[in-house]
Amino acid sequence: MLEDDRKAIKECLYVINHIFEYTEGITDLEDLINDSKTYDAVLMNFLVLGESSSKLSTELRDKMPKTDWRAIKGFRNFIAHQYFGVDENILWSALHFHLPQLKQDFENILAQHS
Numbered sequence: 001m002l003e004d005d006r007k008a009i010k011e012c013l014y015v016i017n018h019i020f021e022y023t024e025g026i027t028d029l030e031d032l033i034n035d036s037k038t039y040d041a042v043l044m045n046f047l048v049l050g051e052s053s054s055k056l057s058t059e060l061r062d063k064m065p066k067t068d069w070r071a072i073k074g075f076r077n078f079i080a081h082q083y084f085g086v087d088e089n090i091l092w093s094a095l096h097f098h099l100p101q102l103k104q105d106f107e108n109i110l111a112q113h114s
Contacts, residue, residue, distance in 0.1 A: 050076020
């Protein structure tokens with residue numbers, strides 16, 4: 001594995017872990033929306049996740065074919081440019097359905113190449 005890929009994966013995992021830490025105890029979308037500091041922190045970390053994941057090599061991305069890299073980058077761009085237009089349901093879905101799998105995939109790749 002390229003050292004740049006290892007570094008980018010670690011950045012992604014750092015951000016994902018922060019998102020999970022910040023949202024621990026938040027049980028529904030309404031709670032997230034009403035907690036403006038957490039909401040802002042989660043969005044900021046999704047921005048960073050989009051940036052960090054864009055640093056991954058094509059070779060590494062090809063090892064994760066189920067990951068929608070375009071959607072990750074697109075979500076980052078949408079947050080950055082349409083902050084007040086973010087669809088909270090998409091955010092909630094990303095948080096609870098996509099992020100856990102992405103974390104697991106990154107952890108598996110690091111374990112395979114350690």
